[in-house]
Amino acid sequence: MATVNATSSSAGRLLGSLRLPIGIVAFLGISLTVLGIDQFVNALTLGAIYALVALGYTMVYGIIELINFAHGDVFMVGSFVAMFISSSLLGNEGAITNIPLLAGSVLVLFALTIGVMAIVGALIERLAYRPLRRAPRLAPLITAIGVSFILQNVIQFFFGPTIVTVPQLVPIEWSIEVSGSRVPLLNIFVIAASVALMFALQLFISRTRTGRAMRTTSMDRDASSLMGVDINRTIMITFLIGSGLAGAAGVVHGLYYGNTSFNLGFQSGLKAFTAAVLGGIGNTAGAALGGFLIAFIEVGASAFGYGRWGGAVVFSLLVIFLVFRPTGLLGSHSGDRA
Amino acid sequence: MAPLLELKDVHTYYGAVHALRGVSLKVEEGEIVTLIGSNGAGKTTTLRTISGLERARSGSIKLKGKSIEKAEAHEIVRLGVGHSPEGRRVFSRMSVRENLEMGAFLRKSGPDVQKDFKKVFELFPRLKERESQAAGTMSGGEQQMLAIGRALMAQPKILLLDEPSMGLAPILVEQIFDIITEINSRGTAVLLVEQNAMMALGIAKRGYILQIGEVTLEDSCDKLAKNPKVREAYLGV
Numbered sequence: 001m002a003t004v005n006a007t008s009s010s011a012g013r014l015l016g017s018l019r020l021p022i023g024i025v026a027f028l029g030i031s032l033t034v035l036g037i038d039q040f041v042n043a044l045t046l047g048a049i050y051a052l053v054a055l056g057y058t059m060v061y062g063i064i065e066l067i068n069f070a071h072g073d074v075f076m077v078g079s080f081v082a083m084f085i086s087s088s089l090l091g092n093e094g095a096i097t098n099i100p101l102l103a104g105s106v107l108v109l110f111a112l113t114i115g116v117m118a119i120v121g122a123l124i125e126r127l128a129y130r131p132l133r134r135a136p137r138l139a140p141l142i143t144a145i146g147v148s149f150i151l152q153n154v155i156q157f158f159f160g161p162t163i164v165t166v167p168q169l170v171p172i173e174w175s176i177e178v179s180g181s182r183v184p185l186l187n188i189f190v191i192a193a194s195v196a197l198m199f200a201l202q203l204f205i206s207r208t209r210t211g212r213a214m215r216t217t218s219m220d221r222d223a224s225s226l227m228g229v230d231i232n233r234t235i236m237i238t239f240l241i242g243s244g245l246a247g248a249a250g251v252v253h254g255l256y257y258g259n260t261s262f263n264l265g266f267q268s269g270l271k272a273f274t275a276a277v278l279g280g281i282g283n284t285a286g287a288a289l290g291g292f293l294i295a296f297i298e299v300g301a302s303a304f305g306y307g308r309w310g311g312a313v314v315f316s317l318l319v320i321f322l323v324f325r326p327t328g329l330l331g332s333h334s335g336d337r338a
Numbered sequence: 339m340a341p342l343l344e345l346k347d348v349h350t351y352y353g354a355v356h357a358l359r360g361v362s363l364k365v366e367e368g369e370i371v372t373l374i375g376s377n378g379a380g381k382t383t384t385l386r387t388i389s390g391l392e393r394a395r396s397g398s399i400k401l402k403g404k405s406i407e408k409a410e411a412h413e414i415v416r417l418g419v420g421h422s423p424e425g426r427r428v429f430s431r432m433s434v435r436e437n438l439e440m441g442a443f444l445r446k447s448g449p450d451v452q453k454d455f456k457k458v459f460e461l462f463p464r465l466k467e468r469e470s471q472a473a474g475t476m477s478g479g480e481q482q483m484l485a486i487g488r489a490l491m492a493q494p495k496i497l498l499l500d501e502p503s504m505g506l507a508p509i510l511v512e513q514i515f516d517i518i519t520e521i522n523s524r525g526t527a528v529l530l531v532e533q534n535a536m537m538a539l540g541i542a543k544r545g546y547i548l549q550i551g552e553v554t555l556e557d558s559c560d561k562l563a564k565n566p567k568v569r570e571a572y573l574g575v
Contacts, residue, residue: 209443212436212439212440212443213443215429215432216429216432216440219429219430219431219432220427220429222391222411222423222427223423223427223428223429224440225390225391225410225411225412225415226389226391226411226415226421226423226427226489227412227415227440227441227443227444227488227492228412228415228416228443228444228492229412229443230410230412231411231412
């Protein structure tokens with residue numbers, strides 16, 4: 001009897017664990033047919049940006065239950081850091097056609113931007129949030145809004161209030177043919193790099209000691225410190241990683257759109273935050289999924305001529321979805337304590 | 339020789355609430371000491387202050403003569419204080435095994451840690467059966483066992499136990515208390531906080547009575563169990 005139960009439940013578990021990948025593949029297949037290859041690639045690229053930013057929202061919320069409203073602006077600052085690095089360090093001549101040089105430049109661009117933004121994020125945590133660790137929850141929320149304005153003003157002061165051009169390192173004309181359509185190599189690279197970062201994050205969280213400390217801290221901070229976890233250090237690392245990923249999103253944004261502006265963080269930040277809620281706040285895989293889903297909805301809306309309604313469509317669907325599933329796509333169903 | 343753990347005149351506040359009003363107590367090497375008191379007397383606060391989850395505003399806490407009242411919680415674990423907190427606080431979405439691994443968070447994984455896994459599974463065979471089950475789906479008694487086992491994985495010199503009998507069936511309470519005695523006989527000192535005073539006085543050597551944040555009585559458990567005031571207030575006779 002027990003064996004029968006065990007086999008049937010393990011089969012059930014296998015089916016349960018396959019439901020998500022099957023769902024994703026089906027969703028991608030349908031989107032590809034409906035949108036066509038151009039819009040499909042477009043949505044994937046936009047989704048990669050949303051997903052990378054959403055990860056920072058969800059990680060920070062998971063660990064200190066703070067909606068870090070400044071996170072969208074961290075992404076914005078990342079796009080400026082990327083712009084600054086590619087125009088001043090790597091030369092302003094535009095596209096690089098020498099492949100090894102291009103690969104090296106892009107690698108340097110990613111590494112430097114991620115590094116700078118990780119430090120910026122950790123500094124924000126140290127200066128603006130840690131002193132309020134034991135304050136009522138509204139206090140850090142207001143601080144986050146303050147940090148958001150500060151970041152916007154600082155960037156506006158240095159780079160002005162208008163749209164700023166980002167040098168295009170990757171030649172636009174490089175592309176491959178997929179069933180009659182031209183798919184720029186840039187997009188493929190950008191999507192691959194983002195997905196690789198997301199997988200690296202999942203591995204880090206599930207396999208490393210620090211990753212385990214992050215998970216237990218988000219489940220129960222006191223119990224976690226009784227295990228010997230340094231809570232302040234763990235929270236700082238969470239900000240380091242989240243902001244680094246936002247930096248990567250900033251690089252991707254610059255490479256893809258070729259421009260940025262000081263108020264970039266507001267709209268995209270809001271969408272990325274929505275993605276995190278849609279995926280189940282606190283859940284990293286959910287945030288990534290949510291990011292892609294929102295991008296597909298948005299691109300889909302404009303493909304059908306409702307581009308101006310993109311935001312309205314996204315948020316209407318979000319409301320409807322949350323009514324039926326308040327914990328989000330992959331959020332936990334019940335409370336933590338038995 | 340300095341006692342294993344010694345609190346002197348410890349004051350702790352929750353905001354404006356003066357929760358501990360000068361608590362002094364000590365635990366010697368190898369002892370079981372119990373802290374008895376009614377709800378809100380400050381038992382849990384005492385344990386939380388020892389392990390650094392709350393900050394003492396004044397007074398001293400010494401572990402083998404070394405001051406720890408300014409140390410962070412994660413440093414105090416490293417110094418040898420294990421704490422099985424009130425309400426068990428197991429990591430509900432992690433398996434039993436992962437919870438125990440977290441208990442050994444500060445140790446290098448290797449044969450030593452494997453040996454302790456075996457020891458914990460010996461003490462709590464039930465945990466071995468549930469090794470890969472998510473901790474949040476287990477019964478209260480099983481979670482209590484896990485919380486104690488998890489604290490043991492850090493190889494503490496002293497184990498702080500907060501209400502291990504809470505919400506458990508009487509037969510399980512007896513089992514847990516037997517295991518506490520067993521843990522103690524293997525060389526770990528225990529500071530036991532309990533509402534079930536009868537059971538606590540039965541296994542501890544000395545006891546302290548805590549009332550509104552102050553120690554009002556300390557004695558050997560035999561004498562406490564015979565004290566008419568204690569019997570009336572805490573033993574219900």
